[in-house]
Amino acid sequence: MPPLAVRPVTRAPARRRSRWTASRVGLYFFLLSAAAFFLLPLYVMLVTSLKPMEEIRLGNIFSPPVSLTVEPWMVAWASACTGLQCEGIRTGFWNSVAIVVPSTVLSILLGAINGYALSFWRPRGGAWLFGVLMLGAFVPYQVLMFPLVRAFAAMSLFGTLPGIVLIHAIFGMPVMTLLFRNYYASLPMELFKAARIDGGGFWRIFFQLMLPMSLPIIVVAVIMQVTGIWNDFILGLVFAGRENLPMTVQLNNIINTTTGERLYNVNMAATILTSLVPLAVYLISGRWFVRGIAAGAVKG
Known part of the structure; x- marks a missing residue:
């Protein structure tokens, strides 16, 4: 019986998909x-x-x-008038740095400790405490402004650098607690149990195990706090005092201080100088921000 002839299978040429679809x-x-x-x-x-x-x-x-x-930039930085003083926006820049650094560190540390405690130790009444903290994240600043002014004035903190740092730490703690709690909730519970079996206590587990593993969410928290505190206007205006006015308040003073011709080029230069720090933070850390979000910042 002669062998069957095998015919080669010919496929129709594939159509090239157009790169420019609707x-x-x-x-x-x-x-x-x-x-x-x-x-x-x-x-x-x-x-x-x-x-x-x-x-x-x-x-x-x-x-x-x-x-x-570039003269408008030099004037905006060193000699623009912010009221009665003509020292430019540089004073506000250093004031903002002095406010942002401790406020960011303190709020992130408090949020990390709260999230760690609520995720692994789960104290009695922890669910109620978490609910109160989350409620504080949605209360407008204006509602709490007058009570906080009276309370800080009674403690001699109103109009001082420690006072404005504490204010930002208080208002940042609810969101930071939410971020860290959700992040820690996504970690395996076996890590915590193994550390407990090895004799680790509350602070030892936090500083030696949990905190080193929290780099992705710490980057997210730093970006959120730095940009939020740097761009703040109303809290700095009310609580910082005349000697510690942040850069945003100084920018407002430069734009609204007019003794003759309005210098639009100086105003624009001062505005860009004020926004350089948040812009640089996003450009440098944007990749890590996305990684932190993907690593559990919005899970749970």
């Missing part, structure tokens, strides 16, 4: 529109801060500077 075009259009929405004001601020006032008076806000100058 959904992809719509996606790129949305992304470009969103980028233009956020970058166009920044572009206007930047080019205005690099123009002399003679060019600004012409009204062409989108045109690049013809006579490039």
Whole structure:
């Protein structure tokens, strides 16, 4: 019997998918529109801060500077008037640094301890305590402003640097507790039980086991606290006192202090200087922020 002839199977040539589908075009259009929405004001601020006032008076806000100058930046930093004083925005910058650093460290430490205790030790009444902390995260600042002013004045903390640091730590603790509790709840309970069997106590387990494992969520917490405290205006205005006014309050004073011609280039330069720290934090730590979110910042 002759062998059967095997015919080669020929496949129809696959159609090349077009790179420019309707959904992809719509996606790129949305992304470009969103980028233009956020970058166009920044572009206007930047080019205005690099123009002399003679060019600004012409009204062409989108045109690049013809006579490039950095004098507005120098004036905004060192000699712009913030009321009766003409020391620029640099004083507010160092005040903001002095407020942000201890406030961030204290609020993250308190939130980590609370989240650790509520996740692993689960004290009696811990669920009620967590509910009260979460309720505090949704209470507007304005509702608590007057009681806090009276309480801090009675403790001689009103208008002082420790007072504004404590205020930011108090208002940041609920959100920080939520972040760390959800993160620790995603960790295996066996790690905690093994540490307990080895004789570890509350603080030893926290500092030697849990805290070193918390780097992803700590990065998320640092970004949230630094940007939130740096951009704060109302708490700094009320509680910081005249000697510790943050950069946002000094920026408001520069813009609203007008003794003659309004210097738009100086105002724009001062605004960009004020926003450089949060912008740098996001650009440098944005990748770790996404990792921290994926590692359990919103789980639980």
